[in-house]
Amino acid sequence: xxxxxxxxxxxxxxxxxxxxxxxxxxxxxxxxxxxxxxxxxxxxxxxxxxxxxxxxxxxxxxxxxxxxxxxxxxxxxxxxxxxxxxxxxxxxxxxxxxxxxxxxxxxxxxxxxxxxxxxxxxxxxxxxxxxxxxxxxxxxxxxxxxxxxxxxxxxxxxxxxxxxxxxxxxxxxxxxxxxxxxxxxxxxxxxxxxxxxxxxxxxxxxxxxxxxxxxxxxxxxxxxxxxxxxxxxxxxxxxxxxxxxxxxxxxxxxxxxxxxxxxxxxxxxxxxxxxxxxxxxxxxxxxxxxxxxxxxxxxxxxxxxxxxxxxxxxxxxxxxxxxxxxxxxxxxxxxxxxxxxxxxxxxxxxxxxxxxxxxxxxxxxxxxxxxxxxxxxxxxxxxxxxxxxxxxxxxxxxxxxxxxxxxxxxxxxxxxxxxxxxxxxxxxxxxxxxxxxxxxxxxxxxxxxxxxxxxxxxxxxxxxxxxxxxxxxx
Amino acid sequence: xxxxxxxxxxxxxxxxxxxxxxxxxxxxxxxxxxxxxxxxxxxxxxxxxxxxxxxxxxxxxxxxxxxxxxxxxxxxxxxxxxxxxxxxxxxxxxxxxxxxxxxxxxxxxxxxxxxxxxxxxxxxxxxxxxxxxxxxxxxxxxxxxxxxxxxxxxxxxxxxxxxxxxxxxxxxxxxxxxxxxxxxxxxxxxxxxxx
Numbered sequence: 001x002x003x004x005x006x007x008x009x010x011x012x013x014x015x016x017x018x019x020x021x022x023x024x025x026x027x028x029x030x031x032x033x034x035x036x037x038x039x040x041x042x043x044x045x046x047x048x049x050x051x052x053x054x055x056x057x058x059x060x061x062x063x064x065x066x067x068x069x070x071x072x073x074x075x076x077x078x079x080x081x082x083x084x085x086x087x088x089x090x091x092x093x094x095x096x097x098x099x100x101x102x103x104x105x106x107x108x109x110x111x112x113x114x115x116x117x118x119x120x121x122x123x124x125x126x127x128x129x130x131x132x133x134x135x136x137x138x139x140x141x142x143x144x145x146x147x148x149x150x151x152x153x154x155x156x157x158x159x160x161x162x163x164x165x166x167x168x169x170x171x172x173x174x175x176x177x178x179x180x181x182x183x184x185x186x187x188x189x190x191x192x193x194x195x196x197x198x199x200x201x202x203x204x205x206x207x208x209x210x211x212x213x214x215x216x217x218x219x220x221x222x223x224x225x226x227x228x229x230x231x232x233x234x235x236x237x238x239x240x241x242x243x244x245x246x247x248x249x250x251x252x253x254x255x256x257x258x259x260x261x262x263x264x265x266x267x268x269x270x271x272x273x274x275x276x277x278x279x280x281x282x283x284x285x286x287x288x289x290x291x292x293x294x295x296x297x298x299x300x301x302x303x304x305x306x307x308x309x310x311x312x313x314x315x316x317x318x319x320x321x322x323x324x325x326x327x328x329x330x331x332x333x334x335x336x337x338x339x340x341x342x343x344x345x346x347x348x349x350x351x352x353x354x355x356x357x358x359x360x361x362x363x364x365x366x367x368x369x370x371x372x373x374x375x376x377x378x379x380x381x382x383x384x385x386x387x388x389x390x391x392x393x394x395x396x397x398x399x400x401x402x403x404x405x406x407x408x409x410x411x412x413x414x415x416x417x418x419x420x421x422x423x424x425x426x427x428x429x430x431x432x433x434x435x436x437x438x439x440x441x442x443x444x445x446x447x448x449x450x451x452x453x454x455x456x457x458x459x460x461x462x463x464x465x466x467x468x469x470x471x472x473x474x
Numbered sequence: 475x476x477x478x479x480x481x482x483x484x485x486x487x488x489x490x491x492x493x494x495x496x497x498x499x500x501x502x503x504x505x506x507x508x509x510x511x512x513x514x515x516x517x518x519x520x521x522x523x524x525x526x527x528x529x530x531x532x533x534x535x536x537x538x539x540x541x542x543x544x545x546x547x548x549x550x551x552x553x554x555x556x557x558x559x560x561x562x563x564x565x566x567x568x569x570x571x572x573x574x575x576x577x578x579x580x581x582x583x584x585x586x587x588x589x590x591x592x593x594x595x596x597x598x599x600x601x602x603x604x605x606x607x608x609x610x611x612x613x614x615x616x617x618x619x620x621x622x623x624x625x626x627x628x629x630x631x632x633x634x635x636x637x638x639x640x641x642x643x644x645x646x647x648x649x650x651x652x653x654x655x656x657x658x659x660x661x662x663x664x665x666x667x668x669x
Contacts, residue, residue, distance in 0.1 A: 034580070038569035041584040041592065043555075159590050160552055209556045209590075302564050303556060322556075322614050323563030373613040 053154050055184050055196025058133060061148045066140035069120035071455035075168040076114070076215035077307070078408075081261050083360050085410035089457040091472040093413055093425055094437040100423070101471040102441070103458070104144025108467055111163035114406075114450035115460040115467065117141055118169045118188060122453070122460055124467065125176050127162040134178040136167060138191060141458055144469060148191045154180055160210045161464055164257075166451060168218045173238040175223045179211035181255070183225060185238055195241030203229030205255050208276075213257025213305055219284065224262075226273050228255030233273060233282050235290060245290030251297070253277030257305040265314050266333025272308045274299060274318055279308070281331070281338065294338035298345075299327050306358040309366065311386055316340070321355025321371050323348065328389055344389065349375030351390030352382055356404045356449060361386070365393065365430045367414070369402045379403065381416065383430060396426075396433045406451045406461075415452060421445025421463050423470075442466055516647040518634045519655050522620035524644035527609035531621055532602045534636045541627035542603030542636065544581070544596050547657040550618035553591040558614030559607035560584055560594055576606050598624070618657065625653050 077083040109127040116123050122139045128151070135151030156162045156179045167176045173194070174186045181199035186192060199205050205228050208214075217224050222244060223236045232249035236242065253275035260273045262284060269284040270293050278297035283289050301324040309317040314333075319326040325347040331340045352359060352368050359368035366384050370377050379401035383393045396402070403419030413436070414426040421442030427434035442448065445463035453460040457473035520531075520542070531542035555568055560582050565574035570584055581600035585593045596619075603621060611619035623645070637645035648655065 036570060036572035036575060036580050038567065038571040038574075040570035041586045043569070043586040043592070044589075157590065160554070209554070300564075302568075322558060371613070 056193035073117040073453040076166040083408040091411040111161040113163035115453040117455040203227040205229035263310040515650040526642040527605040532604040540603040559611030
């Protein structure tokens with residue numbers, strides 16, 4: 001091979017190499033990729049349409065005869081916010097062979113709103129699709145005879161149910177929140193309108209997915225509401241409708257499906273709320289009422305339905321669905337200053353977690369039903385020690401699974417409702433799962449998720465369209 | 475004259491023979507067609523109620539990408555803004571931006587219909603059958619997204635490689651005349667049969 005040939009070959013290789021390098025440097029291997037940017041779905045911004053609503057405009061009276069009883073179930077999770085009835089009334093632990101004694105049933109608009117009970121009257125939020133109106137409906141607890149309803153026109157489309165909140169009731173007042181954050185305060189017995197508040201209009205709040213799930217509370221005649229808009233929380237005097245205080249919302253946290261829980265710790269009474277964005281405790285009394293005592297953004301998930309479970313030692317157990325799992329936080333107080341820090345966080349398959357319902361704290365243990373993504377124990381009722389909520393003390397077993405329905409305690413019994421309207425009675429225990437009875441209460445039931453209400457031995461429960469009253473008295 | 479008759483007879487014989495052959499061929503073809511129509515062959519299909527969304531359909535199928543695709547039962551869908559099948563858990567925003575999408579190949583299109591409804595559509599060419607969306611939809615939604623073996627892609631192996639590794643025995647042979655087990659109308663039949 002001549003020197004000239006070698007030079008030609010080397011030059012050719014050099015040129016080819018240079019061309020290849022140039023091609024490599026100028027070729028974008030991702031040139032055929034499609035860039036996925038936001039906005040491809042053509043969604044709008046915020047609340048697309050805010051309707052002018054005349055809260056409390058409609059009232060209809062149907063009857064005024066009802067049997068006055070003595071007991072109450074005044075709000076979501078009962079008067080003590082623990083979902084444990086303190087009633088001395090003895091309840092069935094096994095249903096008769098012919099099935100549960102259903103006193104009455106009523107068809108409701110599609111939803112998950114539970115009832116509150118006050119001395120023989122049951123109150124439930126309902127959406128009337130024909131009239132396109134939110135209504136608070138009042139029934140006689142014993143026979144289901146409707147007494148009156150008060151509501152207002154508002155357009156709500158079906159979206160996995162419409163009404164999903166429970167009224168708060170005292171001797172004098174009822175406070176409700178509708179699907180689109182309309183707050184209505186009425187006279188408890190007569191249904192007379194006292195005042196209304198459009199939270200979306202007033203605070204620019206974004207209505208939560210599938211509509212409002214926050215249940216209002218009344219504390220010493222003051223309605224406490226989470227706005228999750230330009231202000232975080234507010235207190236309204238039930239008698240006058242006057243706003244007593246508002247808590248600023250500098251972080252822009254939003255309204256969740258969770259509800260405010262009163263809690264006393266370190267010598268201070270506070271309102272604990274899990275917003276979308278973070279969690280906070282607001283001073284409930286004193287000269288600084290309405291101010292933030294503590295806050296944390298370590299607990300931040302896009303959907304939060306369960307409420308905080310505040311334990312006596314300052315631990316706060318938070319859980320949520322949609323893959324969020326749970327977090328245990330420790331609240332501390334020193335010299336009147338509060339601080340909070342997460343001490344554990346895990347996915348739903350690794351310990352106690354709930355998707356919609358709030359766990360129950362009883363005899364030093366926590367009880368809850370794991371969600372569908374809860375691993376091998378999915379959909380089972382589990383018991384854990386708050387010291388280690390990842391260590392399951394017992395579970396109901398793979399043959400006894402539940403859904404997203406409610407569970408609560410009364411007369412030393414645990415009542416659990418399955419999505420399909422099957423009611424289970426179990427004996428609460430920190431050692432093992434003890435099932436007493438199980439019966440189908442609502443035929444062809446669907447999404448029986450609304451919390452229970454119990455007073456004088458009468459249990460109110462519902463699926464997405466039907467509410468029933470069962471006599472549990474022995 | 476005699477020779478002519480003989481020639482005609484031969485021609486006639488050949489003509490008749492051809493006619494008979496054509497008739498026979500037509501008969502054979504018709505019989506084959508009839509047999510094909512009336513004989514119920516079997517194909518592989520996934521029972522969506524048994525599927526555990528393990529992800530092996532994407533990796534074990536002999537076809538690349540897999541012959542298993544996600545299908546959407548629109549009549550079961552909740553048309554949610556927060557769709558567990560479309561968005562990653564705790565996504566930064568409910569938007570179509572890539573970082574919020576659960577699907578690794580962006581095979582789900584999301585369209586705003588009207589407040590508060592969104593429609594989700596599967597782009598079959600992009601779907602790899604990984605079942606991430608199915609798991610999300612089953613855990614947090616109505617379970618309207620589910621997997622099916624697409625028979626225009628499936629080569630109907632005698633030993634389906636994904637059926638062999640399916641941990642929940644969700645894949646079985648079904649009559650070719652009922653080749654799909656799509657939720658919705660099939661669900662109703664399935665449940666009626668169970669009753």
